[in-house]
Amino acid sequence: MNRRTEARIGILFAMPWILGFTLLMLYPLVSSFITSFTSFSVLKPPTFIGPQNYVELARDQVFKDSVVNTLLYTIGAVPLSTVAAIALAMLLNTKVKGMAFYRTLFFLPTLVPMVAQATLFLWVFNGDYGLLNAGLRGVGVNPPNWLGDPSWAKWTLILISAWGCGHAMIIYLAGLQDVPQSLYEAAEIDGAGSWAKTKNITIPMISPVILFNVIMGIIGSIQVFAIPQVMFPGGAPARSTYMFAMYLYDNAFRFQRMGYASAMGWVMFLFILLLTLGALKYSDKHVHYETS
Amino acid sequence: MLLGMVSLTAIVGFTAYAGDQIVSRSDRSDRVTVIYWEKWTGSEGEEMQKVVQAFNRSQDKIFVKYLSISGIDQKTILATAGGNPPDIAGIWESQVFQFADANALTDLSEPAARAGLSRDYYIPNYYDSLSNNGKLWALPCTPASVALYVRSDLVPPEVSTPETFPKTIEAMDALALKISKVRKDGSLEFAGFLPSNPGWWNWSWGSLFGGDVFKGGSPNINSQESIRALQWIESYSKKFGASSVQNFQSGFGNFSSPQDPFMEGKVAFELNGTWKANYIKIYQPNIKWFAVPFPYPSDRPDLAGHSILSQDVLVIPKGAKHAREAFEFIRFVQRQDVMEGLCSAHGKNSPLAKVSDRFFANHPNKAIRLFDQLARSKQALYPPHTGFFTQLSGELNNSFQEVNSGSKSPKTSLKEAQGRIDGLWKTYQQQVLSK
Numbered sequence: 170m171n172r173r174t175e176a177r178i179g180i181l182f183a184m185p186w187i188l189g190f191t192l193l194m195l196y197p198l199v200s201s202f203i204t205s206f207t208s209f210s211v212l213k214p215p216t217f218i219g220p221q222n223y224v225e226l227a228r229d230q231v232f233k234d235s236v237v238n239t240l241l242y243t244i245g246a247v248p249l250s251t252v253a254a255i256a257l258a259m260l261l262n263t264k265v266k267g268m269a270f271y272r273t274l275f276f277l278p279t280l281v282p283m284v285a286q287a288t289l290f291l292w293v294f295n296g297d298y299g300l301l302n303a304g305l306r307g308v309g310v311n312p313p314n315w316l317g318d319p320s321w322a323k324w325t326l327i328l329i330s331a332w333g334c335g336h337a338m339i340i341y342l343a344g345l346q347d348v349p350q351s352l353y354e355a356a357e358i359d360g361a362g363s364w365a366k367t368k369n370i371t372i373p374m375i376s377p378v379i380l381f382n383v384i385m386g387i388i389g390s391i392q393v394f395a396i397p398q399v400m401f402p403g404g405a406p407a408r409s410t411y412m413f414a415m416y417l418y419d420n421a422f423r424f425q426r427m428g429y430a431s432a433m434g435w436v437m438f439l440f441i442l443l444l445t446l447g448a449l450k451y452s453d454k455h456v457h458y459e460t461s
Numbered sequence: 462m463l464l465g466m467v468s469l470t471a472i473v474g475f476t477a478y479a480g481d482q483i484v485s486r487s488d489r490s491d492r493v494t495v496i497y498w499e500k501w502t503g504s505e506g507e508e509m510q511k512v513v514q515a516f517n518r519s520q521d522k523i524f525v526k527y528l529s530i531s532g533i534d535q536k537t538i539l540a541t542a543g544g545n546p547p548d549i550a551g552i553w554e555s556q557v558f559q560f561a562d563a564n565a566l567t568d569l570s571e572p573a574a575r576a577g578l579s580r581d582y583y584i585p586n587y588y589d590s591l592s593n594n595g596k597l598w599a600l601p602c603t604p605a606s607v608a609l610y611v612r613s614d615l616v617p618p619e620v621s622t623p624e625t626f627p628k629t630i631e632a633m634d635a636l637a638l639k640i641s642k643v644r645k646d647g648s649l650e651f652a653g654f655l656p657s658n659p660g661w662w663n664w665s666w667g668s669l670f671g672g673d674v675f676k677g678g679s680p681n682i683n684s685q686e687s688i689r690a691l692q693w694i695e696s697y698s699k700k701f702g703a704s705s706v707q708n709f710q711s712g713f714g715n716f717s718s719p720q721d722p723f724m725e726g727k728v729a730f731e732l733n734g735t736w737k738a739n740y741i742k743i744y745q746p747n748i749k750w751f752a753v754p755f756p757y758p759s760d761r762p763d764l765a766g767h768s769i770l771s772q773d774v775l776v777i778p779k780g781a782k783h784a785r786e787a788f789e790f791i792r793f794v795q796r797q798d799v800m801e802g803l804c805s806a807h808g809k810n811s812p813l814a815k816v817s818d819r820f821f822a823n824h825p826n827k828a829i830r831l832f833d834q835l836a837r838s839k840q841a842l843y844p845p846h847t848g849f850f851t852q853l854s855g856e857l858n859n860s861f862q863e864v865n866s867g868s869k870s871p872k873t874s875l876k877e878a879q880g881r882i883d884g885l886w887k888t889y890q891q892q893v894l895s896k
Contacts, residue, residue: 211539212541213564297708403855425563
């Protein structure tokens with residue numbers, strides 16, 4: 170078989186992916202970029218309006234509020250779910266009887282569909298009858314109104330984010346199992362305690378995994394949609410939970426402003442790109458690679 | 462490569478063939494199949510399907526295929542844009558002008574006039590809410606009006622009848638405050654009335670004080686009437702404490718459940734639609750209640766008889782393949798016997814000018830005559846004739862929440878909302894209305 174035939178067969182096998190990528194990813198990407206410079210209400214042909222959508226975004230207070238809400242959510246949710254996932258992974262990495270059961274148990278919440286999760290948490294965080302507030306009252310704390318008070322609603326979403334840390338937990342667990350046992354043994358000979366071993370061995374050794382999960386967490390948090398949309402329709406109360414993706418959705422499908430929504434989509438992409446680059450830059454000095 | 466091209470052609474060909482089969486509109490060559498998308502599921506959907514079946518039985522030239530569709534508004538727009546809309550779509554009245562502004566609807570004025578479905582045939586408010594500049598964009602399916610539902614067992618005996626219940630907002634407020642119960646820790650145990658319950662018509666509070674949110678064809682949020690309305694809303698959160706109200710309301714169950722606050726006895730009176738009686742009948746049939754028109758401000762007795770009208774409507778999207786046959790079905794729904802049967806089953810009032818005694822006698826809502834009168838009232842309000850209503854009501858709803866939660870004062874909130882809405886309106890005019 171000559172190289173040309175080999176290449177043709179290779180392309181043929183790659184064709185499903187090439188077709189899928191071209192039709193389902195590349196075309197919508199290019200199309201949305203072009204649409205972002207138009208006024209397009211879906212039912213009328215798009216009209217080119219230059220950078221007007223981007224100029225309007227810069228002046229749009231609701232857009233700015235949604236960006237601030239999303240960034241605050243990201244700042245709260247990413248560290249919380251990272252800490253929760255690492256802590257759970259470390260617990261699940263110990264030698265305890267029935268570990269397979271525990272690992273399954275802690276991963277299961279991740280499999281609950283988003284809408285079902287949102288409905289469940291509406292009851293957990295209910296001000297009067299909620300499980301959480303019943304517990305807080307039980308220990309003498311005057312509980313807040315998690316769902317109705319604008320100053321608490323964002324915290325509710327941040328707390329809920331920890332519920333979905335199962336995927337990251339599994340990746341951390343795999344990373345923890347790759348840490349050479351010999352390093353712990355050497356540290357023990359030197360008299361290192363649990364915290365010293367965690368700080369000086371475990372965390373540095375799984376730092377590439379942390380970087381990966383943090384970047385994925387940032388991307389997921391900036392795109393957060395389903396749970397706030399179900400729990401806090403329209404960003405209620407008083408737009409305190411109005412996230413970037415919710416405002417994008419409203420512009421596209423409720424207000425029929427596809428051009429504006431496309432511009433928002435590209436701004437969202439730039440946000441994610443900048444934050445990811447920032448995380449990668451920061452990681453230069455803090456992430457330890459075994460090969461380096 | 463040749464193999465790849467052949468495979469690709471085969472896939473595209475099969476998809477085109479299968480796709481055509483899937484969306485095929487006619488199951489028989491001797492009759493036209495009309496595709497009807499409707500939002501209803503459950504019992505409401507079943508009642509509409511009975512109407513569809515009755516129509517299909519009534520003749521053999523047209524067959525209506527009923528499809529229950531979630532997110533019907535968005536899907537109808539996308540299907541219309543894609544050139545393959547349903548022949549009939551059952552949407553909400555508040556969306557009619559959004560569709561019309563986007564050039565997505567068929568004007569029904571001519572076929573309606575030919576069929577005798579003129580303004581006189583309907584309660585004028587319902588007809589007017591669907592027509593503009595001589596064009597008729599939809600016809601009613603099931604309408605509603607709203608009134609104040611009162612639990613007669615939860616108010617003092619001297620005001621426990623429709624005749625003796627307070628007629629003005631001020632007197633209603635005094636009663637609400639008098640009968641509300643606050644626990645020692647300051648939390649609410651029982652509220653006479655809360656404007657935020659159920660909170661479905663937050664765009665309309667200004668009209669209660671004589672305001673018009675779309676005055677002269679432009680958004681008019683920051684009016685004296687709207688400020689007064691939000692100050693009234695604010696008075697409730699100030700009386701009980703915004704946080705107490707929020708905590709209290711967070712314990713309210715869904716309106717279609719026995720935990721509904723009115724049915725459960727957590728509030729004594731609330732603004733609600735004709736359909737409420739249906740839910741009461743299902744979940745708490747033993748409670749004692751009556752309905753009255755929502756009170757008016759004491760200095761504006763001319764505003765007595767206020768109500769908010771809403772409708773589920775039938776439209777023919779532009780590009781529908783069987784518009785003529787689709788209209789035949791819509792016409793069938795407008796028949797007095799069909800309409801009354803459907804509206805009664807849905808617990809709604811009739812949109813028609815002529816209503817039979819039988820409809821009133823057998824209706825599940827014992828106060829149906831009041832809801833019918835309110836629908837005919839000069840003070841009855843329907844969403845303004847603009848596709849901009851979604852944004853407009855969104856801003857008003859946000860202002861309501863800001864004031865109700867104590868985050869902002871009515872004046873600040875409305876001033877900011879007006880600023881935002883002016884910018885959005887300018888863009889809407891340029892981009893959608895091409896002005």
